[in-house]
Amino acid sequence: MGITGCSNWRMRFAAQAIVLLYVPVAALADPADRSLSPTNIFAPVSTPAHSIMGLSLFVLAVTAGIFAIVFSLLVYCVVKFGKPVDDNGREPPQVYGSNQVELAWTVIPVLIVVVLFLATARVIASIQKAAQPRNAIRVVAIGHQFWWEYRYPDLKVVTANELHIPVSDPAHPTPTFITLLSADTDHSFWVPRLDGKTDLIPNHPNSMWMDPQLTGLYLGQCAQYCGTQHAKMLLRVYVQSRQDFDHWVAEQNQPAHTSAPVSEGQHIFETTACINCHAVSGTGADGRFGPDLTHLMSRETIASGAAPNTPENLRRWTQNPDSIKPGSKMPAMGLSDQQLDAVTAYLATLH
Amino acid sequence: MATDAITTLRADTASLPFVVKLHEWVTTVDHKRLGILYIVYALVFLMIGGVEAAVMRIQLIRPHNNFVSPEVFNQMFTMHGTTMIFFVVMPMLFGFANYLVPLMIGARDMAFPRLNAFSFWLTAFGGILLYFSFLGANGLYGDGTAPDVGWFAYAPLTSKTFSLGHSTDFWTLSLLVSGFGSIGTAVNIIATIFCMRCPGMTLAKMPLLAWLNLVMAVLVILAVSPLSAAQIMLAVDRYLGGHFFDTQAGGSAVIWMHFFWIFGHPEVYVLVIPAFAFASEIIPVFSRKAIFGYPVMVAATVCIAFISMSVWAHHMFTVGMNANANTFFVLSTMAIAVPTGIKIFNWLATMWGGKIHFKTPMLFCIGFLFQFLIAGLTGIMLSAAPFTWHLGNSYFVVAHFHYVIVGAILFATFGAFYYWFPKMAGKMYNETLGKLHFWLFLIGFHLTFDFMHIPGLLGMPRRIYTYEPGRGWDTLNLIVTIGAFFQAAGILVFVANLLWSYFHGETVGSDPWDAWTLEWSTSSPPPVYNFAITPEVRSRRPLWDLKHPEDPDWKYEYMERS
Numbered sequence: 022m023g024i025t026g027c028s029n030w031r032m033r034f035a036a037q038a039i040v041l042l043y044v045p046v047a048a049l050a051d052p053a054d055r056s057l058s059p060t061n062i063f064a065p066v067s068t069p070a071h072s073i074m075g076l077s078l079f080v081l082a083v084t085a086g087i088f089a090i091v092f093s094l095l096v097y098c099v100v101k102f103g104k105p106v107d108d109n110g111r112e113p114p115q116v117y118g119s120n121q122v123e124l125a126w127t128v129i130p131v132l133i134v135v136v137l138f139l140a141t142a143r144v145i146a147s148i149q150k151a152a153q154p155r156n157a158i159r160v161v162a163i164g165h166q167f168w169w170e171y172r173y174p175d176l177k178v179v180t181a182n183e184l185h186i187p188v189s190d191p192a193h194p195t196p197t198f199i200t201l202l203s204a205d206t207d208h209s210f211w212v213p214r215l216d217g218k219t220d221l222i223p224n225h226p227n228s229m230w231m232d233p234q235l236t237g238l239y240l241g242q243c244a245q246y247c248g249t250q251h252a253k254m255l256l257r258v259y260v261q262s263r264q265d266f267d268h269w270v271a272e273q274n275q276p277a278h279t280s281a282p283v284s285e286g287q288h289i290f291e292t293t294a295c296i297n298c299h300a301v302s303g304t305g306a307d308g309r310f311g312p313d314l315t316h317l318m319s320r321e322t323i324a325s326g327a328a329p330n331t332p333e334n335l336r337r338w339t340q341n342p343d344s345i346k347p348g349s350k351m352p353a354m355g356l357s358d359q360q361l362d363a364v365t366a367y368l369a370t371l372h
Numbered sequence: 373m374a375t376d377a378i379t380t381l382r383a384d385t386a387s388l389p390f391v392v393k394l395h396e397w398v399t400t401v402d403h404k405r406l407g408i409l410y411i412v413y414a415l416v417f418l419m420i421g422g423v424e425a426a427v428m429r430i431q432l433i434r435p436h437n438n439f440v441s442p443e444v445f446n447q448m449f450t451m452h453g454t455t456m457i458f459f460v461v462m463p464m465l466f467g468f469a470n471y472l473v474p475l476m477i478g479a480r481d482m483a484f485p486r487l488n489a490f491s492f493w494l495t496a497f498g499g500i501l502l503y504f505s506f507l508g509a510n511g512l513y514g515d516g517t518a519p520d521v522g523w524f525a526y527a528p529l530t531s532k533t534f535s536l537g538h539s540t541d542f543w544t545l546s547l548l549v550s551g552f553g554s555i556g557t558a559v560n561i562i563a564t565i566f567c568m569r570c571p572g573m574t575l576a577k578m579p580l581l582a583w584l585n586l587v588m589a590v591l592v593i594l595a596v597s598p599l600s601a602a603q604i605m606l607a608v609d610r611y612l613g614g615h616f617f618d619t620q621a622g623g624s625a626v627i628w629m630h631f632f633w634i635f636g637h638p639e640v641y642v643l644v645i646p647a648f649a650f651a652s653e654i655i656p657v658f659s660r661k662a663i664f665g666y667p668v669m670v671a672a673t674v675c676i677a678f679i680s681m682s683v684w685a686h687h688m689f690t691v692g693m694n695a696n697a698n699t700f701f702v703l704s705t706m707a708i709a710v711p712t713g714i715k716i717f718n719w720l721a722t723m724w725g726g727k728i729h730f731k732t733p734m735l736f737c738i739g740f741l742f743q744f745l746i747a748g749l750t751g752i753m754l755s756a757a758p759f760t761w762h763l764g765n766s767y768f769v770v771a772h773f774h775y776v777i778v779g780a781i782l783f784a785t786f787g788a789f790y791y792w793f794p795k796m797a798g799k800m801y802n803e804t805l806g807k808l809h810f811w812l813f814l815i816g817f818h819l820t821f822d823f824m825h826i827p828g829l830l831g832m833p834r835r836i837y838t839y840e841p842g843r844g845w846d847t848l849n850l851i852v853t854i855g856a857f858f859q860a861a862g863i864l865v866f867v868a869n870l871l872w873s874y875f876h877g878e879t880v881g882s883d884p885w886d887a888w889t890l891e892w893s894t895s896s897p898p899p900v901y902n903f904a905i906t907p908e909v910r911s912r913r914p915l916w917d918l919k920h921p922e923d924p925d926w927k928y929e930y931m932e933r934s
Contacts, residue, residue, distance in 0.1 A: 057830070057844050058830040058831060058843050058844030058845070059831075059842070059843060060830055060831025060832075060843055060844075061829070061830050061831065061844070062762040062763075062829055062830070062831065063829065072758065073758040073759065073761060073762060076756055076758050076759060077753070077756070077758075077759045077762075080752065080753050080756050080759060081753065083752075084749040084750075084752055084753060087749060088745065088746070088749055091716065091717075091720070091745050092742070092745065094720050095720060095738070095741055095742060095745070098720055098723040098724055098728070099723075099728065099738060102659070102723055102724065102725065102726050102727065102728045103728050103730065104727045104728055104729050104730075112660050112661075112727075112920075113659075113660055113661055113725055113726050113727050114725065115661055115662050115923075115925075115928070116661065116662070116664060116721075116725065117662055117664070117665075117666070117928060118664055118665035118666065118667070118668065119664075119665070122721070123665050123668050123714065123717075123718070126713065126714060126717040127710060127714055130709060130710045130713045130714075131710055134706045134707060134709060134710060137706055137752065137755075137756065138702060138703050138706050140756075141699075141702050141706075141755075141756040141757060141758065142699045142702065142703075144756075144758045145695050145698050145699055145702070145757055145758060146695055146699075148758060149694070149695035149698070150695055166534075201692075205528070205533075205534065206526075206528055206529045206534055207526050207527075207528075207529070207625060209690060209765060209833075211762075211831070211833065213762060213831040216761070217690070217758060217760075217761020217762045218690050218761055218762070218764065218765070219690055219692055219761070220690050220691045220692060222619075222625050222626060222691060222692070223528060223619035223620070223625060224619045224622065224623070224624060224625065225624070225625060225626055225691075225692065227691075227692035228692075240831075240843075241831065242831075242833060242836070243833070244690075244764075244765045244766065244833040245526070245690075245765060246446075246522045246526070246529070246834075246835040247529070248529060248534065249442050249443055249446060249520075250442060251446075251835060251836060251837075252442065252835075252836035252837045252838050252839065253838075255840070347441060347442055348441075348442050348443060
């Protein structure tokens with residue numbers, strides 16, 4: 022095989038390797054396309070997620086280049102120096118090393134590392150050192166085994182499992198800054214299309230921010246093992262237009278709905294262990310261990326996203342939580358069928 | 373005279389009854405027997421850890437599967453991780469170090485034979501203690517069986533509040549016990565290499581395997597000590613009212629992470645450096661060339677060991693360190709790519725211009741090179757902290773470190789098995805079965821771990837016993853599970869090959885590979901005393917000098933480099 026032949030062959034191999042690496046990435050990297058996965062890290066809609074993707078693609082390009090070169094060298098070695106059939110039985114020439122060559126493959130990687138490091142440091146600073154503007158929405162997210170508590174200190178809203186935040190117009194950004202706390206073990210907040218993940222660690226307050234530029238529902242889930250039901254500690258972030266968001270806040274600020282037809286259910290709720298863990302504002306229920314139920318029916322899911330919020334599921338959940346989420350901290354309440362119906366009817370009025 | 377006496381003794385033992393032979397193995401202080409005990413022990417645990425992996429893969433074959441409960445799944449990934457790191461890869465590599473280091477430096481045994489036996493049995497009982505948890509960890513309240521806190525056991529999940537019963541205690545104590553075993557072996561390897569080299573073997577003439585195991589042993593002492601300290605602190609928290617990691621009493625969960633990862637990252641190099649050592653012995657022999665750039669290989673290894681002590685917090689990019697700390701750990705982590713890259717290039721340069729023989733050991737080493745290249749590159753991706761804000765704790769990371777541990781370390785170790793099997797058993801393995809093992813395992817490995825990267829990019833976190841449909845993860849998880857079964861088939865072929873060849877393999881002489889290091893100068897298997905006459909060496913390849921008196925290495929080793 023002549024030298025030209027070799028290098029053509031190597032070039033072709035390098036090109037193939039790059040294509041091999043790039044096709045899947047290109048397929049993943051389409052912000053508009055949600056069909057592939059609602060949790061695709063290459064479909065960002067928020068500034069931090071965008072900056073991370075920019076860096077990621079740069080790192081992928083550099084590593085793909087390195088892969089193409091080294092992989093072609095490996096294949097070349099294997100093909101070219103595989104023992105020929107007409108071996109003369111003699112050992113090949115022994116080469117012990119070469120200072121020049123070894124210096125070259127030390128210096129070039131050092132240069133690549135410097136470039137990668139500077140690019141990375143820039144993105145870290147841009148995300149971690151971003152100042153919080155005065156009009157930012159402030160949210161405190163508290164991780165619990167196995168659900169999320171959200172508090173809006175400025176808006177006097179307390180809710181669970183479904184985070185509502187306003188869309189951020191790039192011309193007039195209204196980012197959301199989230200303080201991350203934990204009530205028990207470590208958790209991690211990861212909604213890939215909005216931002217990378219940050220852990221929620223007891224005694225160690227963290228923070229993160231996002232400025233989503235597209236309304237919609239963004240999914241994610243707890244990304245730090247936190248116990249038995251880590252898998253069903255799902256995240257749902259509703260990015261709403263400013264108007265819808267303000268409307269949602271106003272609704273959440275209403276006192277709990279009460280009505281005569283469900284007073285039996287309310288009585289059972291308030292005289293059993295339910296109120297040890299759950300709060301319904303304006304009533305005797307002021308537990309803090311479980312989710313606040315004041316506006317339970319404004320949420321689309323129960324059990325931290327594990328099931329749709331329907332009366333049937335509510336009843337099933339109250340009767341036997343393990344049938345939906347085995348190992349959750351909600352106990353089976355041991356209510357009779359009639360009591361279950363009454364409590365479910367009551368819960369279904371908490372709009 | 374002495375030789376005769378020992379030989380007679382050996383001939384006698386061959387005909388002794390089973391109980392006596394068993395007693396000999398249990399009470400042995402011979403480095404070769406202890407090496408084999410380590411290796412067999414590791415193989416048994418490899419099977420157990422593999423079954424645990426299979427249980428997880430069956431559970432994840434489709435969304436909302438109910439093959440096992442969340443409790444069992446959580447125990448499976450905890451036991452799988454703990455088993456594979458502490459009771460498979462470490463003992464396996466210690467076994468090879470034990471067997472090979474004295475032979476390769478021309479010594480008759482390790483420096484401290486009884487410490488050697490003690491260390492092995494500590495490790496062995498550590499593993500048995502861990503598995504006894506299935507029976508014994510119920511505690512007074514019947515809570516918990518096997519540990520279910522994950523192999524890095526983040527606080528405060530390990531505190532009494534969240535981990536009732538004794539499952540966490542079994543985890544803590546078993547790692548503490550086996551950790552002391554590891555430190556004992558490390559001390560022994562260091563002392564052996566520094567004090568027991570044969571005449572003429574200066575440090576600069578040591579085989580690379582000995583050099584790399586020396587660096588590994590130093591890292592073991594530096595890494596396992598903080599882990600043991602952390603385990604003791606955890607036990608104090610749980611039983612003596614300490615609050616090191618008890619967040620409800622003002623303790624710090626993050627301190628545990630620092631302790632664990634200042635062990636955990638050097639540990640990666642504890643595992644991979646011996647794999648480098650295998651590649652550095654096998655690739656030259658099957659390329660029929662001296663290793664390219666020996667001094668640079670040594671320097672790169674020492675350099676990796678140093679840097680590996682300063683990169684631990686790249687496992688903690690998501691725990692909310694400040695921007696400056698994150699930036700520092702990005703730099704230190706990326707820096708480690710340079711010496712690692714040098715090693716890959718030097719292996720390639722060793723093959724360059726050689727005459728490569730594609731025997732099973734070499735096939736596994738080529739697989740090692742290919743997979744270690746990819747593992748290194750995904751490592752560079754993960755060193756970019758913002759990228760890890762996505763990828764950390766996702767299936768991408770799981771795929772990455774399995775690429776390191778299976779794709780690189782296990783492949784190189786399989787290479788080592790086939791390469792040194794004739795030396796250990798005195799019989800040749802079956803080449804056809806060896807190649808079948810290689811191809812089955814290669815296909816299974818790539819089906820499983822190539823496809824495992826993608827769910828990570830699509831937002832799938834690790835350690836979830838089930839997942840929601842509609843996330844684009846279903847098909848990928850199915851493929852990953854299918855690959856696991858190819859790997860299992862490969863492992864069965866491997867074990868069958870070892871057993872069959874041990875009993876029916878072709879008897880080989882002392883040097884079946886026409887190799888160059890001292891272990892090939894003695895019979896296969898070597899006698900108890902290794903060498904009847906202490907060898908004397910003048911270069912890094914004493915057997916090359918012997919076979920090529922017209923062109924010995926010692927003429928060139930210091931002059932050739934221009």
